[in-house]
Amino acid sequence: MDVLGTVRKWLDERIGLHGLVEFMEHKKVPQHRYSHWYFFGGMTLFLFGVQVLTGILLLLYYRPSPNEAYESVEYIMTQVRFGWLIRSIHSWSANLMILTASVHMFSVFFLKAYRKPRELTWLSGMLLLFLLLGFGFSGYLLPWNTLSFFATKVGTDIAGQVPVIGKWISVFLRGGEDVTGATLTRFFGFHVAVLPGIATALVALHVLLVQRFGMSVPPSVEAEWEARPSERREMRFFPNFLLRELMAWYVALAILGGLAAFKPWELGTKADAFASAPPGIRPEWYFMFMFQTLKMIPPKIWIFDGELLGVLGFNAAFVVWVLLPFFDRGPGGRAQRWVTGAGVFALGYVVVMTVYAYFAK
Amino acid sequence: MSEQSLNAPGQPKRRLFVEIFLGAGVAASLASFLYPVLRYIFPPETAEATSDTVLAGRVGDLKPNTGKIFRFGSRPALLILTPDGQYSAISAVCTHLNCTVQYRSDLRSVWCACHNGMYTPDGRNISGPPPRPLDKYDVFLKGEEIYVRRQGNA
Structure with a gap:
């Protein structure tokens, strides 16, 4: 009897290894264009x-x-x-x-x-x-x-x-x-x-x-599959x-x-700690869109501190972003269009500001 | 029978009593664990630099239209010799977001590299994001030595 088989049998008797293998074999992943x-x-x-x-x-x-x-x-x-x-x-x-x-x-x-x-x-x-x-x-x-x-x-x-x-x-x-x-x-x-x-x-x-x-x-794929069940594809x-x-x-x-x-x-x-910040200093690319925004914001907006507004604005935006799924009221609704729109805007803002930051002086 | 008559009406009260004391006990012990941890997390306050006057440099260290960083206590400060021969001493900590500023001879201004903030040589914020002027210090000479003093501490 081979060693591997013995070990496998030993483990199987104790922790039920075959259950895990069976589970993995039955687990399916949907297969579609996305x-x-x-x-x-x-x-x-x-x-x-x-x-x-x-x-x-x-x-x-x-x-x-x-x-x-x-x-x-x-x-x-x-x-x-x-x-x-x-x-x-x-x-x-x-x-x-x-x-x-x-x-x-x-x-x-x-x-x-x-x-x-x-x-x-x-x-x-x-x-x-x-x-x-x-x-x-x-x-x-x-x-x-x-x-x-x-x-x-x-x-x-x-x-x-x-x-x-x-x-x-x-x-x-x-x-x-x-x-x-x-x-x-x-x-x-x-x-x-x-x-x-x-x-x-x-x-x-x-x-x-x-x-x-x-x-x-x-949802779009789900709808197609419901209309034509024969097109449903899955892979193990x-x-x-x-x-x-x-x-x-x-x-x-x-x-x-x-x-x-x-x-x-x-x-x-x-x-x-006792040297000036060097010219050309900037954060990592993933903070660039915030960096650029803070750089462009004026020091005073009406009676408010511009910096503070910027920081609070980003915080509020992140909170809204995290909670967006809860605003989505299902397919076709007005709420869902707003949520998708917010997503397009957010992605656009991040990309445009990041690119702009690298070209702006 | 007698036991039941003793317990039945009193039971909710007794339960409430136990719940309150148990809850308060648990809350008190949690607080007694958390309080030292919270205090531990925040470092002890360090005494500010006791001296209000520091030696910033010597006459001849600076050419006109240049500046240099010196230590004022635990923070950097900037000594500038303006093109017309005046000394100016200001805090080098940008009022925007804490970066360390520098004197730009080409612009005859104080500049922060982090977010492009600009100040006059005496610390007034003139462009970019800084919301306030830089702290200004008094400069006085003792022989060849240039001393800088916090304002309002004559």
């Missing part, structure tokens, strides 16, 4: 895995203090064998993950996959997207370079503009009145302990919910869909490897 959008969620999950692995590797050498952080990243990139690769992959993968998560979110939005009963899946996904931005923001500071130092000053100052509790938020984030070594220590804690803990639990919940309800079929999750998903992961890995090898992530210059 099916390829399903891959972006899985790709984001894959990149999350890459982040966990490379993050653990970086932890072996990184030191979270203002006197050592920059030097330790420099050491990783110049002395440690393949250190440059691990760090570049971590940085690039973070960026790609925010991209794939955003594509995933907009595809879910426009294919109306958030409809009942999937509202909780949408909410957990939006929370995860905010966590990703939190990962990006906190991780950005860790190399303690000039760009990240000023980005953190600006970012935590924006948080401080929130009325009433803003000051507390800013002090809580900075670990004091200013961005100092205390901020670095805090951000390190958020980045490697607090956020991964919450994110792992939320990812589990998100995937569990997706599993519970199955993949959503877009295992192995058909899983193998396709694996190919998508390979594509992501290829892009990641290419970027990390040919465009290694830069380290920049070490942060100096």
